[in-house]
Amino acid sequence: xxxxxxxxxxxxxxxxxxxxxxxxxxxxATDEAYxxxxxxxxxxxxxxxxxxxxxxxxPFYTADIGFKPYTPEQLKAFAGQLKEEGLMVRIIVRSMxxxxxxxxxxxxxxxxxxxxxxxxxxxxxxxDADDARAVVIATSTNLIQRQNLSIIERGxxxxxxxxxxxxxxQWYIDTNETFGENRQxxxxxxxxxxxxxxxxxxxxxxxxxxxxxxYEIRKAVKLTQLIPELADILENNPKQLNLACAELIADYxxxxxxxxxxxxxVEENPIxxxxxxxxxxxxxxxxxxxxxxxxxxxxAQAAAxxxxxxxxxxxxxxxxxxxxxxxxxxxxxxxxxLFLEFLRERVN
Numbered sequence: 391x392x393x394x395x396x397x398x399x400x401x402x403x404x405x406x407x408x409x410x411x412x413x414x415x416x417x418x419a420t421d422e423a424y425x426x427x428x429x430x431x432x433x434x435x436x437x438x439x440x441x442x443x444x445x446x447x448x449p450f451y452t453a454d455i456g457f458k459p460y461t462p463e464q465l466k467a468f469a470g471q472l473k474e475e476g477l478m479v480r481i482i483v484r485s486m487x488x489x490x491x492x493x494x495x496x497x498x499x500x501x502x503x504x505x506x507x508x509x510x511x512x513x514x515x516x517x518d519a520d521d522a523r524a525v526v527i528a529t530s531t532n533l534i535q536r537q538n539l540s541i542i543e544r545g546x547x548x549x550x551x552x553x554x555x556x557x558x559x560q561w562y563i564d565t566n567e568t569f570g571e572n573r574q575x576x577x578x579x580x581x582x583x584x585x586x587x588x589x590x591x592x593x594x595x596x597x598x599x600x601x602x603x604x605y606e607i608r609k610a611v612k613l614t615q616l617i618p619e620l621a622d623i624l625e626n627n628p629k630q631l632n633l634a635c636a637e638l639i640a641d642y643x644x645x646x647x648x649x650x651x652x653x654x655x656v657e658e659n660p661i662x663x664x665x666x667x668x669x670x671x672x673x674x675x676x677x678x679x680x681x682x683x684x685x686x687x688x689x690a691q692a693a694a695x696x697x698x699x700x701x702x703x704x705x706x707x708x709x710x711x712x713x714x715x716x717x718x719x720x721x722x723x724x725x726x727x728l729f730l731e732f733l734r735e736r737v738n
Contacts, residue, residue: 416482416531417482417515420527422599423526423530426595427551427555428522432523433520437516439480439514439515440513442483442512442516444510446492447491448486449498450495452525453550454549455532455546456545457498457532457539457546457547458540459502460502469506471503473507477512480497480513480515481497482494483495483516484516484518484524495517496527497514522554522555525551526551529551532547534600541625541633542625544610545609545613545614548607555592555596593607613633613640615641616640617644619648620647620651630654630660630661634663635662635663635665635666638663639666642676643675643677646675646676646679648680649678649680649684653665653687664694665690665694669690671686672686712725
């Protein structure tokens, strides 16, 4: 065999080996996540591998997981990579009931890049997955592999996992608003839960698996309550709306939040935490009229302007110029007393 042919053969074998390893790693990660979150082994999945026509693939619709697609520039680069190297890791899909099509569980960007590259089919692994496992597959790979996710993208993924866990059955129930820890008195079968039976909070399990704190999850999920306009400002113009302010605003309902959009676009006077706290004190969430919010905003601005215009409480001097005298007086307090005595004599 010619050297070039041998090199191509070795390259294909290495690529196939790498693909198998990465595919196994992706599925292994989702199975580990499922087992950790649901406290049970994942259901048996009779997976089959085949090439699926791109026109039979549909985006993940089971839950709002919130991951943004690659930018056009990223997709163009990815498509070029597919043309040169092929697909390294198959997408993961499941059949859609009553439809000749498949729901993408993992691989939306791979699918989009394949379309851009002019492919008509894409290698896929078809798995049997209930909604709970589908959510785990759709979220866990992105949460583990993509380090550049925004806090709202992570929040939507965490929320989907928590809701899937709650639907699946657990001994602690979390509410979407506060994710409190109200105990469920009955187990999945409707029986009383023994006092000594271990109980697991869904948020705790998610935090442990993904290596974050419960506070981080609570904050990220809360920020998913922002209306799209404010979420966009938070992610793309954090100087106009920082996380501390966004957390406070997220306590308001959608209609009330609209009053804050204009505030975040005033570049010469960016909104800050003190301003939002004043608004919250004047107009407690979850509901406030636009006029009431604006009135509180103007009050906060007027107070801030007055504070800036007020003379400083302390007068500062160049310490270097007074250093020789400080050495003789022994303390700054003595220098201050001496200076006051001098002023009294001069004024009087």
